[in-house]
Structures are given as C-alpha cells and as structure tokens.
Amino acid sequence: MPADEHTDPGERHRSTTTASERGAGIENRWRPATGSSSANDLEYDIVTTPALVIGAGAAGARVAIELAESGLEPLVIGKRNHGDAHTVWAAGGINAALGSLDEDDDWTIHAADTLNEGHHLNDPAAVELTAQEMPDRIHELEEWGTPFDRTDDGAINQRYFGAQSYRRTCFIGDRTGEAILETLIDRAQALEIPYRENVMITRLLSDGDRVSGAVGFDMDTGNGLLFRSDHVVLAAGGFSAVYDRHSSRDDENNGDAQALALEAGARLLDLEFVQFHPTGMVGDRYGEEWDGRLVTEAVRGEGGRLYNAVGERFMERYSPDQMELDARDVVARAIAQEVREGRGTDNGGVLLDISHREDEYVRERLPTMVERFDSLGVDITSEPMEVAPTAHYTMGGVDIDFETGETAVDGLYAVGEAVAGVHGANRLGGNSLAETVAIGKLVGEHVAGAITNATLEPNVTADQRALAERELRALTQLEAADGRHTPETLLAELGEILWDHAGILRDESALREGLERLALLRDRTGSLRVDGDRTSRSFEYAVDLSFSLTVADTLFRTALERTESRGAHYRTDHPKTEAGWRVNLLLSAGERGTEIRRRGVGEPSEPVQNALDEGYELDYHHLE
Known part of the structure; x- marks a missing residue:
C-alpha cells in the first residue's frame, strides 16, 4: 500500500463533488440507452495471464522484462503498434550521476536537484530510489545495446539539462527515448514476452478493494476482450494531451491510466501539476500539425x-545565473510574460537560436531537430526556431508505494508517467526516462514475488464475467450513439477549456469559469455521435473523451484547492509559495463523489539533506 499519511487528522481537509458533477463511473460514463442484451448476444475473447501490463512504453517494458527474467510470462498490451509508444518522443536524454564529465556528481546531488526542482513536494523515498538506481540502469541499458554517445576517452557522454548542478544527462543525439525503447523491445523479444498491440482498455475489473483484470476491445477487429489477472500494472502514461496545445x-496521454485507476478504487495525487515545456513549435509559423x-x-x-522579437536575450532579466537552463516552469513563465507584454x-512565440555553435556540432548533437526543421525550410x-510553451508532462497521477508499485487496490500497480511522487511540483528534465527504468525494475521485482502458483492461470468467476459484459454492452451502446456532437469536436473544446482556464497562469475566477464550461461540455456528451464502428478513430476518441473529462475535472478542483504558487502551478491571485502548503493533495472516489484530502510530505535522508544544504546549482556560464 502507499506510504502512511504524515499529517495528523486535524491537518487533513476534505472537499467533495457529487457523482453527477464528476461524470465518472460506468453508469454515466457512456450514457447508455435503456434496454439490455442477453449475455449470449455478446462475443468476446477471454485471456488469462499471471500479470497484465497495460502500456508498452519504457515503463511497461521494463516491468515486463523483470517479470520474464524471474521466470514468469506476463502479457503486455498497448494501444499502438509494437514499438510505437510515447517514449519515442522523449528526445533529449536520461539522467544518471555517472560523473563522466563532472566527477564530483553523485546520486545524492541528483536527488537534491530533483527535490529542489519539485519544490519539495516529491516523495523523498521515491526520489532517492530513482537516483540510486540510475547508474546501474544506464550500464544495464548499455549492456543490452543502447548506443549512448561517447566522450573522446570512451565514457558515456553527458550534457547539461535545465536546473541540474552537473552534466548528468546521458543521450543518443536527440533521439534518446526512441533508442532506449528499441533496446527494451529487443530485450523483451529475446525473452519472448507475449504482446498484444492495438488494444484499448476501457475498464479495470475491480470491486474497489481488489483488481481481477481488465476489459476492452481490439482496435483492429472491434472484438471485445476480457483479460483475467490478479496482478495488473498500469503503465499507460499521463494526461498532457488533454490540453489544446501539447507535445x-x-x-496518447489522454488520462487513461488515471481515470481507470480512480474508477477502480485507487487514489490520485497532485493532479494540478502539469509541466509546460518552454519550447514547443509555433503552429502559426510551421503549420497546425506541428503546433506544440x-x-x-x-x-x-x-x-x-x-531571444524576444526585439532581439533581447530576455532570460537575463528573469534568471541571470542559470539563463535558458533554469527550471522549465521559470523559463516557460518568462516566455509567456514576454509574449503577454508585447515582445x-x-x-x-519567441526565438530559440543555436546558430552560434559550429554547424557540424549542431548536426551531430541535434540530428532530429536539424532534419525536422530542414523539412520545413529552416x-x-x-x-533561429520559433517556439512557445506547450503542455508536456504531468507530475500528478496515481498514488503508489514506490518500492512496490502498489496502489490502494490489492493487485493493482502503476508505474511511469501514470504515477505521481518522483517529480513533485515540477519535473527535472531527463528524469522521466530515468523513472521508467529505475522504478519499473523495482515494480517488476515486487510483482514477481507476489505471484503465486494459484494465480498463474486464474479462473473467471461469474461476477467477473458479469462486470465485463456490463462494460461491453456499454461499449456497444456507445458505438451506436447518433446524437449531435462528435467526440473530436468535444475533445477540441475540452483542450481549449484547459488551456484558457488552467494553463501556465491561473486564478480562482478562471478556474471556476473553466469548471462551469466543463460541466456544460459534459452535458453535451449526452448527445454524442460516433461516426463508425469500434475500429474507427471516432470510437477511439469517444472513449478518450470519457477519460479526459474525468481527469480535467480533478485537475480543476485540485488547482482551485491549492491556494499558493509552487512549481508548475502558478496562481496569480496567490503568487507566493506558502510553507503551510507543503502537502500533497490526495483524491479518491467516494460515495459522495471525488474527495480531496491533504497529506504531509516526508523528509529526505541525511545524505541527501546534506547535499541540499550544500546548495549545489548549475553554472550556466560554462556553456558560454
């Protein structure tokens, strides 16, 4: 189970919303029509497995590899073709305190940088586990064939990333995530780990206390699927794509994992923290398909x-010491401020310029960027490139115990961007890939130890079959929806609501207006129209819409609850960081709707506290 709460009962606060306000739960998630079908009208396949891994990116792959190396045969399922996971979009690098270039770096300083960047809302135990694990995980990837860039003397090369005290980010040009995922998939295939691609999970089989599998459909054929397992790992990513402008x-990243977990009885944590990356492409310059x-x-x-439009290197005003390599939230707000003030x-947007570096250096270190912009005539x-902030990563997610991956529901685990805890209020660049392999290995170890002979080939009970059939009937009714509003239209409007009312700069008035617009949009889902069968993109978007609405609602409510500014959550009506708000916001689905409670944050170990006290920080001017 997740770690015990650190606050006493007098410090906890509860905020509730009604179930109808949330829009969650199978009863109203699809707005099914009246009437029912007999069980024999439903056709679906039943698949049993000792461990079901939902999500086929780096986190899910690393969990599955650990299970397979323990002698088990997990099943991995993904929404896309094998190898086509969101991990491939993580380009710049992966953190580990190797000391290849800066020998004074060590795991305690990596942990301290992570805590500072997270504004000390991180789970310190999770941070320390990640930082300690990463040197071994990098060497493991190296042994498995990841072609890391090398220094002249043959060591794994490392580069600066924002807010890091030392050059700690290992890389493969600017295609690091793609190369790491290729390595993990090769390893998984060598271990003959079973995999099903193009499968969408729409509900976890759970009684609120224990999970017993999942139900969904084959996106190629439309066939219903019941996966029976006593051990389910959610590795389905975050929810940044709920925003109109995103990376x-x-x-992908529509909130599947968080909505599935909440509905199953697990808790969510700190949904208000969304990272806006400072440099996304500007659609008005490069085309709508490239926006964000x-x-x-x-x-x-x-x-x-x-540089701004008048040629000023404006980060000198906002961060003269760390400049462009200050924390992502600082740089993103600086760009937003420059644009807002007419510069x-x-x-x-603003201009990002690397042209002062040698041409061959740029082509060697940034080949993907060179190729992409060259295709656009730049x-x-x-x-320079024209850039502006974009929704990029979600620090909030499922609440877990990081040593085990366990949620509040027995048998349900989560890992990767699906979870909260490592990154706190703002993620340190290079730590997303690090978390996937560091925590993924630990979760895999624990799940392997939890599987018994009795659960290797679990039986399907009548109750589990009935719950699955209930969901499949709801999907059939959704498929037949012939109302006025398409899911594509409603998703686009939802993205605008989030961007307009819960973006880089927030205040109470905007957040409340966003909730009102969200309620009106949810009402319109009662007249949804799906243009196609279960194999259509329209049907997929209709399922995405339900997940995204649930997550958007929780995001707005936690953003309203946190009346301070911290990390990626900036309230213009509460611009200061308040010591009393060093708490996590814990969400659960109660009988009266979504409940919000406060939970205190733990303290780092003595070695990491010593590193914090030393006050390490990046010296940008090494790059000048």
Whole structure:
C-alpha cells in the first residue's frame, strides 16, 4: 500500500463533488440507452495471464522484462503498434550521476536537484530510489545495446539539462527515448514476452478493494476482450494531451491510466501539476500539425539561446545565473510574460537560436531537430526556431508505494508517467526516462514475488464475467450513439477549456469559469455521435473523451484547492509559495463523489539533506 499519511487528522481537509458533477463511473460514463442484451448476444475473447501490463512504453517494458527474467510470462498490451509508444518522443536524454564529465556528481546531488526542482513536494523515498538506481540502469541499458554517445576517452557522454548542478544527462543525439525503447523491445523479444498491440482498455475489473483484470476491445477487429489477472500494472502514461496545445500525439496521454485507476478504487495525487515545456513549435509559423510539438531541451542544453522579437536575450532579466537552463516552469513563465507584454513574435512565440555553435556540432548533437526543421525550410545551423510553451508532462497521477508499485487496490500497480511522487511540483528534465527504468525494475521485482502458483492461470468467476459484459454492452451502446456532437469536436473544446482556464497562469475566477464550461461540455456528451464502428478513430476518441473529462475535472478542483504558487502551478491571485502548503493533495472516489484530502510530505535522508544544504546549482556560464 502507499506510504502512511504524515499529517495528523486535524491537518487533513476534505472537499467533495457529487457523482453527477464528476461524470465518472460506468453508469454515466457512456450514457447508455435503456434496454439490455442477453449475455449470449455478446462475443468476446477471454485471456488469462499471471500479470497484465497495460502500456508498452519504457515503463511497461521494463516491468515486463523483470517479470520474464524471474521466470514468469506476463502479457503486455498497448494501444499502438509494437514499438510505437510515447517514449519515442522523449528526445533529449536520461539522467544518471555517472560523473563522466563532472566527477564530483553523485546520486545524492541528483536527488537534491530533483527535490529542489519539485519544490519539495516529491516523495523523498521515491526520489532517492530513482537516483540510486540510475547508474546501474544506464550500464544495464548499455549492456543490452543502447548506443549512448561517447566522450573522446570512451565514457558515456553527458550534457547539461535545465536546473541540474552537473552534466548528468546521458543521450543518443536527440533521439534518446526512441533508442532506449528499441533496446527494451529487443530485450523483451529475446525473452519472448507475449504482446498484444492495438488494444484499448476501457475498464479495470475491480470491486474497489481488489483488481481481477481488465476489459476492452481490439482496435483492429472491434472484438471485445476480457483479460483475467490478479496482478495488473498500469503503465499507460499521463494526461498532457488533454490540453489544446501539447507535445504529445492527440491519441496518447489522454488520462487513461488515471481515470481507470480512480474508477477502480485507487487514489490520485497532485493532479494540478502539469509541466509546460518552454519550447514547443509555433503552429502559426510551421503549420497546425506541428503546433506544440516539442523542441527538445537538448537544444538549450547544448547552448541554445532565447531571444524576444526585439532581439533581447530576455532570460537575463528573469534568471541571470542559470539563463535558458533554469527550471522549465521559470523559463516557460518568462516566455509567456514576454509574449503577454508585447515582445513576442507576430505568431505569439519567441526565438530559440543555436546558430552560434559550429554547424557540424549542431548536426551531430541535434540530428532530429536539424532534419525536422530542414523539412520545413529552416536551417537551424544558421537561423533561429520559433517556439512557445506547450503542455508536456504531468507530475500528478496515481498514488503508489514506490518500492512496490502498489496502489490502494490489492493487485493493482502503476508505474511511469501514470504515477505521481518522483517529480513533485515540477519535473527535472531527463528524469522521466530515468523513472521508467529505475522504478519499473523495482515494480517488476515486487510483482514477481507476489505471484503465486494459484494465480498463474486464474479462473473467471461469474461476477467477473458479469462486470465485463456490463462494460461491453456499454461499449456497444456507445458505438451506436447518433446524437449531435462528435467526440473530436468535444475533445477540441475540452483542450481549449484547459488551456484558457488552467494553463501556465491561473486564478480562482478562471478556474471556476473553466469548471462551469466543463460541466456544460459534459452535458453535451449526452448527445454524442460516433461516426463508425469500434475500429474507427471516432470510437477511439469517444472513449478518450470519457477519460479526459474525468481527469480535467480533478485537475480543476485540485488547482482551485491549492491556494499558493509552487512549481508548475502558478496562481496569480496567490503568487507566493506558502510553507503551510507543503502537502500533497490526495483524491479518491467516494460515495459522495471525488474527495480531496491533504497529506504531509516526508523528509529526505541525511545524505541527501546534506547535499541540499550544500546548495549545489548549475553554472550556466560554462556553456558560454
């Protein structure tokens, strides 16, 4: 179970919403029509497995590898083709205190940097586990074939990333996530780990206390699927794509994991913390299909400079010591402020310039960026890129115990961007990939130890079958929806609501207006129209819509609850960071709706506290 709460009962606070306000739960999630079908009208496949891993990115793959190396045969399922996970979009690097270039670096300083960047809302135990594990995980990836860039003397090369005290980020050019995922998939295939691609999970089989599998459908054939397992691992990513402008694909990071977990009886944590990456592409310049797409932090890590439309290197005003490599929330707010005060480009962005570096250096270190912008008629070795902040990563997620991956529901685990805890109020660049392999291994170890002979081939009970059939009937009714509003239209409007009312700068008035708009949008889902069968993109978006609405609602409510500014959550009506708000916001689905409670944060170990006291920080001017 997740760690005990640190506050006494007098310090806890509860805020509730009604079930109808939440829009969660199977009863109203699809708004099914009246009437029912007999069980023999439903056709679906039943698959049993000792461990079901939902999500096929780096986190899910690393869990599955550990299970397989323990002699088990887990089943991994993903929404896309094998190897086409969101991990491939993590370009710039992965953190580990190797000391390849800066020998004074060690895991305690990595942990201290992570806690400072997270504004000390991180779970210190989770941070320390990640930092301690990472050197071994990097060498493991190296042994499995990851082609890390090398220094002249053959060591794994490392670059600066924002807010890091030392060069700690290992990389493969600017395609690090893709290369790591390729390595993990090769390892999984060598171990012959079973995999099903193009499968969408719509509900976990849970009585609120214990999970017994999942139900969904094959996105290629439309066939219903019941997965029976006493051990289910959620590794399905975050929810940044709920925003109108974001760095994810539109069909990824929609909040699946968080909504599934909440509905199953697990708790969520700190949904208000969404990271806005400072440098996303500007759609008005490069085309709508590129709007918000990430320009990797590696550009700034290799010395890229930010200029406003009047030619000022404006980070000198906001962060003269760390400049472009200050924390992501600081740089993103600085760009937003420049644009708001009229010093942005005509397209609403600023300029990111790496052209002062040698051409060959740029082509070697940033090949993907060079190729992408070259295809758009921009040579980044000689001219700047136009960028603006974009929703990129979600620090909030499922509440787990990081040594085990356990949630509040027996048999249900979570890992990767699906969870909260490592990153606190703002993620340190390079730590997302680190968390996937560090915690993924630990979760895999624990799940392997929890599986007994009795659960290797679990039986399907009548109750489990009935719950699955209930969900499959709801999906059938959703498929037949012929109302006025398409899911694509409603998802686009939801993205605008989030961007307009819960973006980089927030206040009570905007958040409350956003909740009102969200309620009106939810009402319109009662007249949904699906254009196609279960194999259509329209049906997929209709399922995504239900997940995204649940997550958007919790995000707005926790953002309203936290009346301070901390990390990525900036309240213009409460601009200070308050010592009394060093608490996590814990969400659960109660009988009266979503409940919000406060939970105190633990303290770091003595070695990490010593590193914090030393006050390490990046010296940007090494890059000048």
